[in-house]
Amino acid sequence: MDLLTASLVDWSRAQFALTACYHWLFVPLTLGLGMIMAVMETIYVRTGKQEWKNATKFWMRLFGINFAFGVATGLILEFQFGTNWSNYSWFVGDIFGAPLAIEAILAFFLEATFISLMFFGWNKLSKRMHLTATWLTVLGATISALWILVANAWMQYPVGMEFNPDAGRNEMVDFWAILGSPVAINKFFHTVLSGWVLGGIFVAGVSGWFLLRGRHKDFALRSMKIGTVFGLVSSLLIIATGHTSAYNVAHVQPMKLAAMEALYEGHRGVDLIVVGVLNPEKQSFDDGVQPVIARITLPGTLSFLAFVDFNAFVPGIRDIIDGGYEKPNGSIALSFDEMRERGHTARQALADYRQALSDGNAGAAATYKEMLRQNYAWFGYGFLNAPEDLIPPVGLTFYSFRIMVILGMWFILLLSVAGILSWRRGGGDISKHRWLLWACLLNIPLGYLAGQLGWVVAEVGRQPWAIQDILPVQASISAIPAGSVKLTFFLFAVLFTILFAAEVTIMLKQIKKGPEPFDAIPEKTNGKK
Amino acid sequence: MKTLPISQICINFKSGIPTATDINVMAGLAAVFRTVYIFFREGFSNMTVGRTLWGVVLIKLFIMFAILRVFFFPNYLNSRFDTEEEKAHHVINELVTREK
Numbered sequence: 001m002d003l004l005t006a007s008l009v010d011w012s013r014a015q016f017a018l019t020a021c022y023h024w025l026f027v028p029l030t031l032g033l034g035m036i037m038a039v040m041e042t043i044y045v046r047t048g049k050q051e052w053k054n055a056t057k058f059w060m061r062l063f064g065i066n067f068a069f070g071v072a073t074g075l076i077l078e079f080q081f082g083t084n085w086s087n088y089s090w091f092v093g094d095i096f097g098a099p100l101a102i103e104a105i106l107a108f109f110l111e112a113t114f115i116s117l118m119f120f121g122w123n124k125l126s127k128r129m130h131l132t133a134t135w136l137t138v139l140g141a142t143i144s145a146l147w148i149l150v151a152n153a154w155m156q157y158p159v160g161m162e163f164n165p166d167a168g169r170n171e172m173v174d175f176w177a178i179l180g181s182p183v184a185i186n187k188f189f190h191t192v193l194s195g196w197v198l199g200g201i202f203v204a205g206v207s208g209w210f211l212l213r214g215r216h217k218d219f220a221l222r223s224m225k226i227g228t229v230f231g232l233v234s235s236l237l238i239i240a241t242g243h244t245s246a247y248n249v250a251h252v253q254p255m256k257l258a259a260m261e262a263l264y265e266g267h268r269g270v271d272l273i274v275v276g277v278l279n280p281e282k283q284s285f286d287d288g289v290q291p292v293i294a295r296i297t298l299p300g301t302l303s304f305l306a307f308v309d310f311n312a313f314v315p316g317i318r319d320i321i322d323g324g325y326e327k328p329n330g331s332i333a334l335s336f337d338e339m340r341e342r343g344h345t346a347r348q349a350l351a352d353y354r355q356a357l358s359d360g361n362a363g364a365a366a367t368y369k370e371m372l373r374q375n376y377a378w379f380g381y382g383f384l385n386a387p388e389d390l391i392p393p394v395g396l397t398f399y400s401f402r403i404m405v406i407l408g409m410w411f412i413l414l415l416s417v418a419g420i421l422s423w424r425r426g427g428g429d430i431s432k433h434r435w436l437l438w439a440c441l442l443n444i445p446l447g448y449l450a451g452q453l454g455w456v457v458a459e460v461g462r463q464p465w466a467i468q469d470i471l472p473v474q475a476s477i478s479a480i481p482a483g484s485v486k487l488t489f490f491l492f493a494v495l496f497t498i499l500f501a502a503e504v505t506i507m508l509k510q511i512k513k514g515p516e517p518f519d520a521i522p523e524k525t526n527g528k529k
Numbered sequence: 530m531k532t533l534p535i536s537q538i539c540i541n542f543k544s545g546i547p548t549a550t551d552i553n554v555m556a557g558l559a560a561v562f563r564t565v566y567i568f569f570r571e572g573f574s575n576m577t578v579g580r581t582l583w584g585v586v587l588i589k590l591f592i593m594f595a596i597l598r599v600f601f602f603p604n605y606l607n608s609r610f611d612t613e614e615e616k617a618h619h620v621i622n623e624l625v626t627r628e629k
Contacts, residue, residue, distance in 0.1 A: 061578065068582035072590060079593075079602035086605035090620040119579065120572025167613075168621035351625040383627065475627050478605040488601050495592065502585065510578060 026070025032199015088476035093169035110140030153184035200231015208440035228419030250306030272301035343382025
């Protein structure tokens with residue numbers, strides 16, 4: 001057990017985070033750009049205008065590049081599950097495995113089939129058949145994301161399972177509870193919408209570059225119109241899912257919400273910090289030091305976001321550790337010490353159950369099994385030593401959340417202005433505002449940043465848990481040398497950097513080429529115009 | 530041409546000698562496969578940037594499965610234990626004894 005150092009836990013987490021961040025460079029653009037090219041092709045099929053076909057083909061080419069570089073990057077995460085996170089992998093059993101298996105099958109059969117038809121089918125399939133293939137490609141990618149997000153949501157809010165003490169793993173007892181969990185549903189819409197926002201930002205930015213260069217102006221203006229409207233509508237919708245995210249977090253992960261707001265002492269009518277600076281002198285949750293030294297707030301708004309009541313009580317970090325407050329379900333919150341005690345009881349009951357079985361004492365085994373069942377909800381607390389173990393990194397969570405929200409507001413402002421100017425007077429207005437075109441172009445990396453920060457909030461904010469309340473990260477990892485994890489971390493860092501550089505190079509080359517001229521080959525129409 | 534479901538074709542073949550209908554069906558299927566083959570052959574041969582992308586995908590898959598998976602990411606439990614019972618025993622032991 002001497003291998004289980006903090007270094008091993010940290011390097012395993014860092015490696016997983018690096019891979020997940022890299023994977024998330026590709027997924028959102030696949031989702032967002034896919035939708036936009038499908039919308040453009042739909043306009044082409046409905047209007048018959050070749051300009052829309054050219055625009056569709058241009059964005060489809062960039063979609064293909066992004067797809068090719070992103071494909072299978074998620075598999076590296078599964079490698080890590082098997083090597084670095086073997087306890088976790090075994091413990092989650094078929095709950096995590098089932099959605100991932102469905103995702104793999106769907107990804108292969110739906111995406112792989114229709115993506116071929118989409119790319120090879122121009123001039124071979126009828127317009128409507130090709131459009132169907134395009135939409136099914138987008139649908140396949142979106143459904144793939146659904147299953148991954150369902151698996152992730154289960155880690156944030158484990159439902160629909162029972163722990164089998166004989167197998168040492170959780171077993172699915174209610175598939176629909178897992179699929180229909182409010183956290184899963186909200187996470188799916190919030191995450192997919194974030195991809196759509198990035199798609200809109202990407203299209204607006206690249207279109208802005210063409211307008212700045214004065215090239216392919218008609219194409220760029222068409223794309224700018226679609227990109228800005230699509231991005232703006234998605235940005236507005238994401239506010240609604242952001243609200244429901246906060247509502248869910250307040251109900252199932254109150255510590256994450258407290259960390260997001262650096263809220264140490266809970267009270268009624270809690271303000272939402274719009275902009276704030278954390279106090280570096282705050283060292284402990286109970287040192288009495290003011291956690292935020294400068295702030296701009298919205299009165300009562302955190303209470304409203306969390307409980308749809310401007311005067312609702314929101315527990316702070318200290319309240320969650322001390323317990324004693326009324327939870328949303330009406331029960332009284334346990335203190336950290338009480339939860340840890342129950343966690344110890346659950347772990348001991350598991351050990352005693354196994355011992356009773358090996359002794360052939362069925363009566364004692366049944367008693368311990370029942371004791372484990374009654375205390376299983378706090379199983380993970382049995383691995384924690386001190387209240388501080390329960391607190392996620394407040395600074396990273398707090399600032400990531402602020403920057404993500406501020407970026408979201410900036411996107412709405414930018415896309416609104418760019419959208420209005422591109423739609424007004426035939427789009428002549430937007431070309432006059434070069435600063436705006438530059439803003440759209442430089443906004444592309446910010447779109448990526450916002451998505452990455454969203455995941456930082458979701459994942460860092462729920463530490464120390466691999467599975468909320470049931471399994472902390474230090475109990476999830478394999479007893480392997482930290483050095484090997486460190487080695488593969490740098491191996492991935494190099495590999496990912498090379499692949500990303502290659503993607504950017506190929507993408508920029510294709511963008512510079514611009515949309516290709518009209519097809520010489522007539523479209524297959526199946527007798528219809 | 531009349532097309533039969535696959536199950537029907539199999540039933541016909543069970544009788545031993547293919548009938549004229551079977552041969553027509555087989556010819557129809559062959560035509561479908563040929564169309565699909567030509568569709569993909571032309572698609573792949575007409576690729577431009579797609580060739581580079583396929584190269585990237587294949588190199589990436591090679592690195593992932595032939596190098597990373599084999600040399601750096603063995604499955605921890607599979608490489609140490611033979612049976613499901615042994616794996617379960619190991620993980621339960623970890624859950625019971627592991628300290629921070």
